[in-house]
Structure formats: C-alpha cells, structure tokens
Amino acid sequence: MTLAEGLKAPRAILFDWDNTLVNTWPTIVECYRDTFVALGRKPWTAQEVQDFAHGSLRDLFPSLFGERAGEAEKVFYETFYRIHLERLQSLPGAEALLAHCQSLGCYVAVVSNKVGDNLRAELTHLGWQKWITRAVGAKDAPRDKPAPDPIFMALDGTGIAPDDGVWMVGDTLADLKCAHAAGCLPVLVGGAEQLSEALMEYPPRLRARNCHELVALL
Template sequence: MKLARPRAVIFDWDNTLVDSWAVIHHALSTTFEALGEEPWTLAETRQRVRKSARDSFPELFGPRAGEATEVFYRTYEADHLAQLNPLPGAEAMLQGLAELPDLKLAVVSNKKGTLLRKEALHLGWERHFVSLVGANDAEQDKPAPEVVDFALAGSGIAAGPGVWFVGDTDIDLVCAENSGCTAILLRPDAPAAMEFDGTALDFHVPDCAGFSELVIQSLK
C-alpha cells in the first residue's frame, strides 16, 4: 500500500514514545485497593487501559469515580517523572523528524494534559511539537475526532490521509479512522490475526528507526 505523503504526524505518548506501564499500573493498583477492589495484574493493565480516566473511571468505579480519580492522579504524580523512560530510538526519531521541512509533529494522548506536558518538558521534547494534547484538553478525549482537530488547530493542516496517527493500541487506530487520518501501528509485535478486525490499519512498523525511515521514504 502506498501511503499518503505526510504533512503532519500525531503520536500517541504512553508506550509509543515513552515506557510508562509500570507507573500507570502502580497508580491504578493503588486506586483499586483504596476503593476496596481487586487490582488488575500488569498483563491486565496492559490489555485494558485505553481510555482516559474521564471516560473509563465512571465505567470502572461508578459513583466513586471522583474519589478514584483523585487517588489515581495523586499516586501517579508522586513519581511519574522519576520513572519516565523514553522508548528505544524515540529521541533520535523525534529529533530527526522535527528537522524535516514542512512536517509538523503533535501528540494526542489520553494522559491528563497537564501531566503530558510536564513529561515532555522533563525530557526536553516539547520543542519538537506544535501541540501536546492530553485528556480534558479538548471537549472529548481519544478516540473522538474532535481531539485531532484540536491538536491541528492553527497548524494550517486539516485532518485527513496526509495526517499520520501513530500509536501502539486499538484506540489509536480507531482515532485515526474516526478522523480520516492514516493509521500507523508502532510497536515491536506485528498485529495478531483478527486483532484489529474491522478497524483500519494502514501500516505497521516495529520500532522508531523503522518509522523514521518510512516517513523519509514517503516524503521523496
């Protein structure tokens, strides 16, 4: 498949650019325990965490969603910067892509926007992006198409095939599909049979170096 020439690349954040499963799992386990619930295993956390807390906590905790949100973010904020680890090749990839003319980079994450921007600033990556959009920044969170429009606002670029949406989970692909963008799966494991059945997937790359090469080739 020939991909549309990219004018903008929108990245997911957690576990696309940075490794954050351990800190997310710890904060979620603490939340379950504080509310008298059985915590998930790490494998369950990796499989189930997709939506923002704004969207998922009412489903998980019902009328105690507000209490759960407070516990989760208090726990997460206590040590998330100390445990922040870029994924292999992410820094070099972002540096190289940011230097390409006429290519804009952005982030759309379901991490709370204030925390997302703190992490980007901590890594010194904020300079690479025209926008860093997290949960609660737009009227709706990922996978709603409104969040993509919010991220592109002021860039002169509209959502469409020339915007590549890059992530590691199904919700990223759904967001790309909902907004009419090109859907790129960035993770070591190739899609399993029927894993994304019914959801558009335009390309899979196993690592950051491979994605950089894909962009460069598509710009020629």
C-alpha cells in the same frame, strides 16, 4: 514493518504519548494497583492493565468504579504525581525519530489520553518542546480519544487538513479509532504480530514494531 502502496510523505505526524514515545507502563500499573487496593478490589495484573487500561480516566473510571469513580481518580493521581516524572523514560529511538520528523519539515504534535497538564509537564521534563509543536491531552478537547476532537485541536490553525498526509501514530485501538474518525492515516506501533479482532475493525495503514522502524518508514 509494513508499507502501504501509493502513500506520500506526511505533512504532519501526530503521536500518542504513553508507550508510543515514552515507557510509562510501570507507572500506570502502580497507579492502578494502588487505586484498586484503596477501593477494596483485587488489583489487575500488569498484563491486565496493558490489556484493559485504554482510554482517558474520565471515560474509563465510571465503568470500572461506578459512583466511586471520583474517589478512584483521586487515589490514582496521588500515586501518579508522586512517581510519574522520576520514572519517565523515553523509548529507544524516540528522540531520533522526533528529530528525523523535524528534519523532514513535518508538523509534529502529540495527541494523548493523559491529562493535558500532566502530558505537557512530562514533555517539558524531557526537553522535547524543540521537536513537538503542540501537545493535546485528555480534557483539553470536548471529547478524548477515540473521538476525533483531539486531532482536530492539534491541527487547528495549521492549515493542514486531516487526510492521508497526516499520520496518527499510536499503540492502541483508541489511536486507530481516532485516526479513522478524523480521516487521518492510522499507523500502529508495537510488537503485536497478529491484529486482534477489535483492531481489524479499524485497521492500520502502516505498522512498525518500534521507533526505529518508524524512522525507516519515513
């Protein structure tokens, strides 16, 4: 993990959802595979999905499928609704991390590019409402991550301003861009040893490999 000098304890922590608190890559890979096949395209490999499937579908699918974006989204969600709850798994240490945040008195919310209703269904399925005050997903705000709108929505009414006392924790470039755009403290979680050139343009202030290291940072 990497620490930054001069940082104070956060007043609020905003978490990405997919592959930050829960492991959803197997579900996402299968949804993309079915979508590509249905539209007569060669499916992405699992690694290609992890490399390129960032952003909300409403932002990503028009560039991938053009005028067939609506058809592609329909296929994607047919697979998604069939499998997403039964395959949902919390990442190791995620529950302990959320409980620790609550014990510190932090305001905790989720800011995700998963459609808001689906995000909240998964949160309820895991019983995590006891730790997470608000969950903002794709299509809840006027724009999705990497735009700052979801962060502003997550903080609306709390009296907490988006500054270094608000951590935006996530595993992708979209999370870092969103944090920088909103003026929050960007925290990168994941196993990458080297930051890509794209990530270097929006550098994290803190880094941790997993939920256990995030507890240690706090």
